[in-house]
Amino acid sequence: MSEVNMVKAKETYATLCKMLDNRDWHYDKMEDDLVIKSGIKGDDFPIEFIMRVNARNEVVSFISWMPFNVDESKRIDIALAICAANYGLVDGSFDYDLSDGSILFRLTSSYKNTVLSEDLLEYMLMVSATTVDEYNDKFFMISKGMMTIQQFLEAEQNS
DSSP states (O other), X not given: OOHHHHHHHHHHHHHHHHHHHHTTOOOEXXXXXXXXXXXXXXXXXXXEEEEEEETTTTEEEEEEEOSSOOOGGGHHHHHHHHHHHHHHOXXXXXXXXXXXXXXXXXXXXXXXXXXXXXXXXXXXXXXXXXXXXXXXHHHHHHHTTSSOHHHHHHHHHTO
16 A cells, blocks of 8 residues: 555544534544444434545545344345335445345445545435434335335435
8 A cells, every 4th residue: 555545534534523523423433444433313113324534545435234133034035125115216226145145335435546525424424324213114014024115215216
């Protein structure tokens, strides 16, 4: 990893921390890894997340795991729901591990040849949290048999 990339990565990390500090956000710093860990109170589930500056790829990532794994009997239904949800998203996407039923949401922004502003980093955080909050309860209800995939798809078409 070149020194230039680390300098830019540390500057980007400092901007991320400054954005959070300026908004009185509570978070844990893992400076050696260029990671912050925090959370937001969602409508249904708490939304825990990390934001990471990846010096090698020159990106900032928001990542939030769903606080549940999908039962094996509902994994195909969730795969269909995630495909439908991702199709309508403007930014970010849900990643799904069919082998263990884990779901995460990821949004990234590159800082290659540019400087990310506090406003963009706040946008990443807020859009991501809103998206996770919009879908986490629906994915949970499908995984527990409280909502069918057909009901989910109809709701997606009408939104």
